[in-house]
Amino acid sequence: MIKKISVDELAPGMEIVQLSADVWHQLPYLYAKPGIIKDEAEIRRIRAKGFLQTFIRLAPSPENEGLSDEERPEKLVNIREGDPRRKPRKPFAQTIENARKAYTEALAQTKRIINDVKMGRQVDYISSAAALEGVIETAMQNSDTIICLSKLSRYDSYTYSHSINVAAISVVFGEYIGLSRAELTTLGVAGMMHDLGKTAISNRIINKRGRLTRSEFEQIKKHPVYGLNILQKSDDIPMSVLRAVEEHHEKYNGTGYPHGLTKDDISVFGRILSMADVYDALTSDRSYKHAILPNKALAIMYGMRDQDFCAREVQMFIKCLGIFPSGSLVRLNTGDYGVVFESNPEKPLLPKIKVILDEDLHPIPAQLVDLAIPDNGNALKIMECADPAQHKVNLRPYFIAHKDLPQQEEKG
Ligand SMILES: [Fe+2]
Structure with a gap:
């Protein structure tokens, strides 16, 4: 661990x-x-x-001996007392198309906002909130669809995808912990706008691939305040959005920036954005680094408890996303490979999967299996997460029809 x-x-x-x-x-x-x-x-x-x-x-301690990093979050979430409520959901298949449209619309709005800021125009809060309605709606109907899209979403350059992924992941977590619809809207907008301040920092620093110098890092550390300054030029941005943007790099133990706030002095929205930001950064595939597998990313985040995150909150975050978040490629006890379609909050190890590849990674007719149903035919079990990049598997076509795939590009 x-x-x-x-x-x-x-x-x-x-x-x-x-x-x-x-x-x-x-x-x-x-x-x-x-x-x-x-x-x-x-x-x-x-x-x-x-x-x-x-x-x-x-x-190793008696408590964690024999468990791999991937297994530990499972133990962790199983010992949590009392689950936050989770509303009945619509089936994945009935929701994915709306989720894709919602994601695309929110992405387009993110581009508009960043463009507006670069042109010196004010940020339009009302249309940003409106563009997130679809994301919130689908997060309430079936959050797996949105998490799945955010994982598969090399839709556009990292800047745009990351902003909307942080919004989507934050909204899913916010819905999980029972925030109101109005709160989800402001939280989502905060996610969409969290890194706007980076537009005021040189691209050379933002896109640098090697280690940053201390003075470069000092520049980076200003982006939450730059973001706040940009948003304060608009009259109608809620205070909770301003605070969340300013505080999304604060850390539980006070080692964050810009103010070194600790624990509850960091707003709830700021704490949520911080977890969504780290999770998406770790699991996103950029041109110069491979994504970390979702379960590994959650294990790393658990290792950051009491430092970057409140232990209880990061546990809830893990529980919310599941051990095998939808969109994960998994290897089964039969040797075949499947892709996770729907997580199972009550039984995180037993999501709904689609078996798609045989043990030699050859495509087979996709078969949907609910691992939580004991009688699923073969007593299928997930053995481990697999890396789609390493196995050269493209999961996107299993979720979205080819004709709908937007152009991929990577601008850093
Ligand atoms: Fe940031």
Whole structure:
């Protein structure tokens, strides 16, 4: 099990973990060289170089022994007391088409807003809220469709997709914890607009692939306040949106920016955006890095509890998205591969899947199986998540008809 800690907590013998999360290797304050810490002198050197945090592997304990990082969130969500309510949902197949339209409409609005800001125009709150109605509607009917689209959504450049993914994931989580319809709208708009301040920062820094210098990172750290300044030029942006945008990089333990707020001093919307932002950044496939599998990303986020996130809230987030979020490719006990269509909040290991590939990764006629029904024929079980990129599997056609696929592009 991994855990994010302050370098002040480092001790000889601890193992620094190699994370495949390139998104953090850019950060100047995260120590990420894998290996065992030899002695105090090494810790002093790490501290002297100005590193502040690192990820370590926790020694096995009776509580977590024998469990892989992928299994731990499952244990975690199973021990949670009392589930937030989850309304009856419409079947995935009846909702996916509306979800796709809603996602596309919200994406178009995101582009308009970013363009407006670049042109010096005010942000249009009313039309942004209206463009999110479809996303909220489908999140309430069947949140799997929206999560699935956000996972498959190399629809456009990362900037646009990421904004709308953060909005969609935040709304799904907000619906899960019982926010009102009006709150979901403001939360969604906050997600859509959370990184608007990046338009005020040089593209050279925003798109830099290597580690940022400290002064470059100081520039990046200004984007929440820049975003706030941009939004304050419009009269009708709700205070909850302004706060969420300003606070989406604050961290539970006070090490975030711009203000170093802690715990409940960070608004609820700010805390939700922060989790959605990290989850989408980890699981998005950009031209220079591969996406981390959803279950791995959730395990990493669990390792950030008490540091970046409130432990209870990140547990709820994991529970909401499920161990195998829809859109995940999974390997089955038969050797065949399936894609997760509908998560099962009560039984996270038993979602509805579509079996699509045989053990040699050859396509087979798609067969929908509900793993929660004991009598599903073959007692199918999920063995592990598989990486679509590694296996060169394109999952998009299984969710969306070919003719509807928008052009893919990547502008960074
Ligand atoms: Fe941001």
